Amino acid sequence: MTKYEVLAAFAESGDFLKPDDLRARFKHRPDRRSVYSYLLRLASQGLLEHPPKCRRGSLAYRLTDRGYARLKYFAFRNDDSTQQLQQPDPS
Numbered sequence: 387m388t389k390y391e392v393l394a395a396f397a398e399s400g401d402f403l404k405p406d407d408l409r410a411r412f413k414h415r416p417d418r419r420s421v422y423s424y425l426l427r428l429a430s431q432g433l434l435e436h437p438p439k440c441r442r443g444s445l446a447y448r449l450t451d452r453g454y455a456r457l458k459y460f461a462f463r464n465d466d467s468t469q470q471l472q473q474p475d476p477s
Contacts, residue, residue, distance in 0.1 A: 387416050390464075392424070393433065393449060393457045402437055402446035428453075 395411050396403060409421045425447055428434045433453035437446055449457070 387412055387414075387421075387424075389428070390457070390460045392428065393453055393460070396434065396447070396449040397454065397457055399448075402448045404444075404446050 391412070392408070395408055405421050405425055406418070408425070409415055409418065422445075425434060429436070429447060431452075433450060433456055434447040435450050437448075
């Protein structure tokens with residue numbers, strides 16, 4: 387589970403994802419605690435955000451503008467010009 391794979395999964399979803407839903411998207415399911423810790427780290431880097439009214443027990447994340455920029459950087463760095471990532475309309 388690389389940073390690119392995690393950010394791409396959030397971009398593909400286009401909305402908030404719970405850590406367990408993200409974990410289910412991977413063929414090799416990483417340890418649950420590791421996923422929670424990793425998502426918290428990405429949030430502290432400004433790549434993911436919580437919903438505005440995040441209640442206790444309903445943890446979810448979505449990609450920020452900075453997260454989309456990092457994903458585009460990875461795609462550019464890997465010279466993956468065929469993949470175009472678009473941010474969903476904030477409606």
